[in-house]
Ligand code: PEP
């Protein structure tokens with residue numbers, strides 16, 4: 140049920156019994172930053188930097204990047220802004236970096252993998268982020284997309300440190316990253332679960348293919364189990380684990396994610412009010428009960444039904 144106007148959000152996000160859940164905005168281009176800040180978002184949980192690189196034949200200059208990143212940091216004052224490094228490849232082809240001849244681009248050289256043999260683009264981007272962060276005294280966190288091995292977490296953290304960026308994290312978008320969340324988070328400062336891709340790679344269902352839409356839901360218990368594992372890794376290492384995929388914008392699922400141990404939710408700003416309202420109507424114990432039922436279900440529909448029955452506020 141979509142409301143014509145979005146419900147307003149008054150921070151901070153928390154459950155009825157005061158368990159804090161940071162509620163953050165996803166930002167995909169500079170023009171979205173002002174409205175996102177005005178929505179009450181506690182910060183930015185996913186700043187997609189691709190807009191700066193798309194539709195060009197060459198890499199943007201460091202100065203161009205500093206200007207774009209600065210505009211977003213500026214809109215959010217000193218609040219937390221999680222900047223994702225370039226997620227090139229697959230649905231975001233970039234001629235100067237990715238190969239258009241791949242047979243299977245979703246499984247190809249994309250995201251952080253593009254930096255294995257061509258680290259320059261990443262290093263220029265980290266230099267621009269560091270420069271914008273210095274100028275704005277911002278709470279800048281940086282994360283890499285499509286990390287699938289522990290050694291990648293390690294090398295990304297090292298690359299960030301070389302630019303003075305101390306809060307470096309990994310996105311959990313493929314099952315291997317979820318399964319290895321413990322050792323990943325022994326290196327990285329935080330994890331952010333990209334449920335759009337995590338669903339795609341768990342169900343082996345192209346996220347852009349309408350015919351596979353019935354498979355493409357973050358309510359799938361297999362996906363929820365991977366989120367649960369990621370949270371367990373975060374807890375073991377004392378690291379925060381956020382969700383920045385579309386799952387975070389579904390109020391009932393947000394309660395499940397909190398019950399699984401997710402510490403922040405980042406979403407399109409217009410969803411913040413509804414997610415905050417639902418969380419404010421449930422206790423963290425109710426979230427944990429709902430989460431237990433959802434991960435134990437045998438289907439996405441079964442998980443939804445169990446959660447609907449467990450949370451009276453959804454009746
Ligand atoms: C995701 O995969 O869930 C995500 C947040 O990244 P994107 O949608 O940009 O791939």
Ligand code: MG
Pocket residue numbers: 284312333335336
């Ligand atoms: Mg993704």
